[in-house]
Amino acid sequence: MNFPKQKIYKALKILGIVILVLCIGLYYFRNSLLKQAIAKVTHKMAVQYNSNFSVEEASFDGLSTIHLTDVVLAPINADTLVKIKNVETSISLSNLLIGDVQVGTLKVDNGYIQLVKKGKKRNFDAFLKRDKEETESNEKRKYASFAYRIISKVLNLVPTDMDLKNFKFKIDDNGKQTTVDVDKLVLSDKQLETNLHVQAKDFDQRWNIKGFADPRNKKADIRFFNLDTGAIRVPYLDQRYNLKASFDSIRLNVQNIDKSGSELHIDGYTSIANLKINHPKIASKDVVIKNARFDYRFLLGDSFISIDSTSTMQLNKIKVRPYISYDTEKDTVYTLKVDIPKMKAQDFIVSLPDGLFKHFQGMQATGNFDYKLDFKFNKNKPNTLVFDSKLNKEDLRITKYGEADLNKLNGEFVYRAIIQNVLQRPVLVGNANPNYTPLDQISPYLRKCVLTTEDPSFFSHRGFINEAFKQSILKNIRTKKFSRGASTISMQLIKNVFLTREKTLSRKLEEILLVYILENNRIVSKERMLEVYFNIIEWGPNVYGIGEASHFYFQKSPADLNVDECLYLATIIPKPRKFMYQFNDQGNLKDYAIKNQKFLKNLMFRRGLLVPEDTTGILPVYISGNARSFIKIKVPDSTAVKNDSLAVDDEFDL
Incomplete structure (x- = not known):
């Protein structure tokens, strides 16, 4: 269909006039529209967030530049959240007309944002609540769309040009205060630079942040440095969590944020130099990571969030390929896969x-190894948990030990337990100690009982039991705390002889690695390991080794135990210092202790470790040694008179 040129020209002319009228209308009524917008925000803050929002003065300069003075956001009955003296910003009217708010420039002078917690009340709690519409909706959230929408909105609010002066960010967590002063922050031509003055308790530093930032194209490459001498210390964590952290520099890089179809891809990397961490749950002293880098690819779909397997983590010379996934398509499934490609053992040790x-430290090794971990947990089907850990070695051999010389277990040595950071008395592990008991002189019943309670597959495993780890993980997930371990006798031996009883990440990681080296390099025979174990573990208050224990409880040698x-001895190993609480005031085992022993006995019957003849004629457990003095036994009153001792018969002869 053809239209005459005159009609087309006339239509364009009319359209131009309409646009001109709209622009003139916007220009003349822009301040009224601005006031209406502020009133709308004020109403929303009051109704949805129980907060007062106010602007002392608001006006347009031209079509897109807005001036605001004395902007305040204060939750009712709480400390002010935001207060800014002067704000100048520009917005894109064309994008605004289609509902896409993009901030062009931003100038802020003299203001602050503060997060305050007093008791359990926080001045920002109202803003953490989910929207009413979102709460009432039963529709499943699509992670990729939701994340991309939030990222886009946030980045659109980041101006392409920015100038902040005299701005503060403050945290007050029940008196734990941290202040970040932004003396000047400039973003111009996609280049960001700012100097920060960070203050906290016993803390005063000046930081420099600079780099590339392009919020519209969703790209950034930013670095953090310390303007003063020394490392950058991380504030607040020390006061709040007793975590001390510092680093020389950090680099944050975002290369790509792109949504293709139903998937969102986020690519980039982050690196850190000389990270130092100190926390009593991590290690007893500073942990230092010289160089670390994470090249990441986050993938989000309608029903999953994941770190893709193309991502790499590097810790000095150690490279790891992780895969982490959270999937809710059918069931809620957590997946973790770790792949350490083939590398030199010595590179691993020095890293x-x-x-x-x-x-x-000081350990040396030859050969290579690679490692794979496969973990999957279905929240709806917990018993289908997958835990598979494999280490493949190639001519791996320890040529020099560090502080923990595992060969020590093959000879005579002095053992000293550490309890609550206190070094206990020395115990000689060897024939020169009269209480030392070789394995063949320990009652076979005791060997069977202890192996049943502590490590039934001791003679067949190589330090770890995957099934035990699985059950431990399930128990910890169900209880939402670390309530059950999966410790083998090998692990207990390493912990007792070479490590401490401190509950730290460091101790557990060292325990795992040392056990693997001990078991998989056949440094010590299983029989020798079990013999040392029986002769060093604690069996009661200041009672070490089965030689001391058998006399302490029963005044007999380990070979003569029934x-x-x-x-009984096998059941007290977990809490030997509390053995006395298993007895009543008559010196007899309480019912729950008897039930525990019956359970163990029946278990051993079912496994063929005991036969009925083994228990024929056995009397109840009687503590006859020094252990009896620890039991609160009620002593009968010899002066007490029985109720009927002076009774007189109703009938008697005269």
Whole structure:
């Protein structure tokens, strides 16, 4: 269909006039529209967030530049959240007309944002609540669309040009205060630079942040440095979590944020130099990571969030390819896969963080290895948990030990337990100690009982039991705390002889690595390991080794212990210093202790470790040694008179 040129020209002319009228209308009524917009925001803050929002003065300069003075956002009955003296910003009217708010420039002078917590009340709690519409909706959230929408909105609010002066960011967590002063922050031509003055308790530093920032194209490459001498210390964490952290520099890079179809891709990397961490739950001293880098690819779909397997993590010379996924398509499934490609064993040892593996310092090794971990947990079907850990070695051999010389277990040595950071008395592990008991002189019943309670597959595993790890993980997930371990006798031996009882990440990681080296390099025979174990573990208050224990409880040698005595000794290993609470005031075992021993006995019957003849004629457990003095036994009153001792018969002869 053809239109005459005159009609087309006339239509364009009319359209131009309409646009001109709209522009003139916008220009003349822009301040009224601005006031209406502020009133709308004020109403929303009051109704949805129980907060007062106010602007002392608001006006346009031209079509897109807005001036605001004395902007305040204060939750009712709480400390002010935001207060800014002067704001000048520009917005894109063309994008605004289609509902896409993009901030062009931003100038802020003299203001602050503060997060305050008093008791359990926080001045920002109202803004953390989910929207009413979102709460009432039963529709499943699509992660990729939701994340991309939030990222786009946030980045659109980041101006392409920015100038901040005299701005503060303050945290007050029940008196734990941190202040970040922004003396000047400039973003111009996609180049960002700012100097920050950070203050907290016993803390005063000046930081420099600079780099490339392009919020419209969703790209950035930013670095953090310390303007003063020394490392950058991380504020607030020390006061709040007793975590001390510092680093020389950090680099944050975002290369790509792109949504293609139903998937969102976020690519980039982050690196850190000389990261130092100190926390009593991590290690007893500073942990230092000299160089670390994470090249990431986050993938989000309608029903999953993941770190893709193309991502790499590098810790000094150690490279790791992780895959982490959270999937809710059918069930809620958590997946973790770790792949350490083939690498030199010595490169692995020298790359371990200082302070986290102190017993490995000075260790030398030859050969190569690779490692794979496969973990999957279905929240709806917990019993289908997958836990598979494999280490493949190639001519791997320890040529020199560090602080933990595992060969020590093959000879005579002095053992000293550490309890609550207190070094206990020395115990000689060897024939020169009269209480030392060789394995063949320990009652076979006791060997069977202890192996049943502590490590039934001791003679067949190589330090770890995957099934035990699985059950431990399930128990910890169900209880939402670390309530159950999966410790084998090998692990207990390493912990007792070479490590401490401190509950730190460092101790657990060292324990795992040392056990693997001990078991998989056949440094010590299983029989020798079990013999040392029986002769060093604590069996009671200041009672070490089965030689001392058998006399302490029963005044007999380990070879002469009967079945029930062995059952008793096996059940007190987890809490030997509290053995006395298993007895009543008559010196007899309480019902729950008897039930525990019966359970163990029946278990051993089912496994063929005991036969009925083994328990024939056995009397109840009787503590006859020095242990009896620890039991609160009620002593009968010899002066007490029985109720009927002076009774007189109703009938008697005269």
